[in-house]
Amino acid sequence: xxxxxxxxxxxxxxxxxxxxxxxxxxxxxxxxxxxxxxxxxxxxxxxxxxxxxxxxxxxxxxxxxxxxxxxxxxxxxxxxxxxxxxxxxxxxxxxxxxxxxxxxxxxxxxxxxxxxxxxxxxxxxxxxxxxxxxxxxxxxxxxxxxxxxxxxxxxxxxxxxxxxxxxxxxxxxxxxxxxxxxxxxxxxxxxx
Amino acid sequence: xxxxxxxxxxxxxxxxxxxxxxxxxxxxxxxxxxxxxxxxxxxxxxxxxxxxxxxxxxxxxxxxxxxxxxxxxxxxxxxxxxxxxxxxxxxxxxxxxxxxxxxxxxxxxxxxxxxxxxxxxxxxxxxxxxxxxxxxxxxxxxxxxxxxxxxxxxxxxxxxxxxxxxxxxxxxxxxxxxxxxxxxxxxxxxxx
Numbered sequence: 001x002x003x004x005x006x007x008x009x010x011x012x013x014x015x016x017x018x019x020x021x022x023x024x025x026x027x028x029x030x031x032x033x034x035x036x037x038x039x040x041x042x043x044x045x046x047x048x049x050x051x052x053x054x055x056x057x058x059x060x061x062x063x064x065x066x067x068x069x070x071x072x073x074x075x076x077x078x079x080x081x082x083x084x085x086x087x088x089x090x091x092x093x094x095x096x097x098x099x100x101x102x103x104x105x106x107x108x109x110x111x112x113x114x115x116x117x118x119x120x121x122x123x124x125x126x127x128x129x130x131x132x133x134x135x136x137x138x139x140x141x142x143x144x145x146x147x148x149x150x151x152x153x154x155x156x157x158x159x160x161x162x163x164x165x166x167x168x169x170x171x172x173x174x175x176x177x178x179x180x181x182x183x184x185x186x187x188x189x190x191x192x
Numbered sequence: 193x194x195x196x197x198x199x200x201x202x203x204x205x206x207x208x209x210x211x212x213x214x215x216x217x218x219x220x221x222x223x224x225x226x227x228x229x230x231x232x233x234x235x236x237x238x239x240x241x242x243x244x245x246x247x248x249x250x251x252x253x254x255x256x257x258x259x260x261x262x263x264x265x266x267x268x269x270x271x272x273x274x275x276x277x278x279x280x281x282x283x284x285x286x287x288x289x290x291x292x293x294x295x296x297x298x299x300x301x302x303x304x305x306x307x308x309x310x311x312x313x314x315x316x317x318x319x320x321x322x323x324x325x326x327x328x329x330x331x332x333x334x335x336x337x338x339x340x341x342x343x344x345x346x347x348x349x350x351x352x353x354x355x356x357x358x359x360x361x362x363x364x365x366x367x368x369x370x371x372x373x374x375x376x377x378x379x380x381x382x383x384x
Binding site for chain 1: 204206207210211212213214231232233234235236237242244246270273274276277323325326330331332334351352354355362364365366367368370371372373374375376377378379380381382384
């Protein structure tokens with residue numbers, strides 16, 4: 001694990017996804033790993049931090065999450081836009097070597113056994129809160145964030161520093177069909 | 193209503209919020225209007241388009257939505273970051289003249305009776321899908337988008353044009369405590 005990856009206190013973990021980036025969701029069950037792209041990931045609560053993700057029934061990663069009850073949300077960078085598009089369009093059901101083809105290197109955080117994607121800017125370990133009705137009806141999963149980390153080259157002191165970090169660290173925000181926007185300029189409502 | 197506001201076909205309405213902007217949620221019941229800022233708004237489905245919003249029990253707007261079963265999600269612009277912060281921090285419970293104080297001008301779309309905020313870039317009329325358990329447990333509201341509009345100076349041809357529109361049209365993405373990022377550069381995963 002690279003030495004820039006630092007724990008983020010749970011009280012501030014929500015800030016990692018509050019600005020609405022497209023994320024990667026990874027999971028593991030019985031030795032099978034998978035990663036998918038998810039545009040529909042959203043904060044839900046602060047204390048304890050919770051979030052929601054929408055996982056289509058055709059997604060293989062969903063089956064790993066239903067079996068294991070856990071997943072990782074990670075924030076891909078501007079440099080990973082191709083990787084993000086690839087894991088969002090390939091399926092492990094059709095392409096057994098998906099992660100090799102999509103060039104997705106995985107690692108584990110210390111003391112954790114979940115697959116994390118290298119090169120992202122932030123990672124949130126999540127535990128599914130079982131809500132069978134909304135899972136089935138809307139493909140909506142509710143989860144509690146149990147641990148979080150970020151790369152201190154872009155997130156430190158409890159906040160993002162996209163405005164001073166190298167541009168390659170910017171988060172990406174999917175609109176449709178592989179078209180994204182990178183995050184831009186910082187703006188403080190109190191000083192405008 | 194300004195002549196730049198054009199209907200958006202429902203099949204593409206999700207694109208208005210897919211990139212994760214902070215939104216304004218407005219509602220009306222028995223002659224009372226209110227508007228709040230919501231960072232936790234997220235796509236849920238394409239056809240028919242659905243979305244989720246998280247509405248705290250302390251929010252007066254929530255009581256209007258519970259009574260009327262309807263609300264409008266609108267996408268504020270870079271120019272509206274002060275307004276967005278104001279409606280996110282003032283409460284109608286404590287400040288009966290909130291909308292006057294926060295300088296929030298309202299209008300109605302043709303054929304609709306819902307309050308819309310002037311000057312935004314997009315508007316989605318939403319009908320609550322009653323899900324009492326997640327509303328109560330998580331403050332999570334599921335809704336179907338029944339109509340959508342956008343200002344054609346920044347959204348036309350079924351897509352955002354932040355990269356060519358005037359910078360004042362950029363969406364804003366809240367992190368915490370009045371700190372936002374504006375949306376930035378366009379990036380196409382297929383051509384990188």
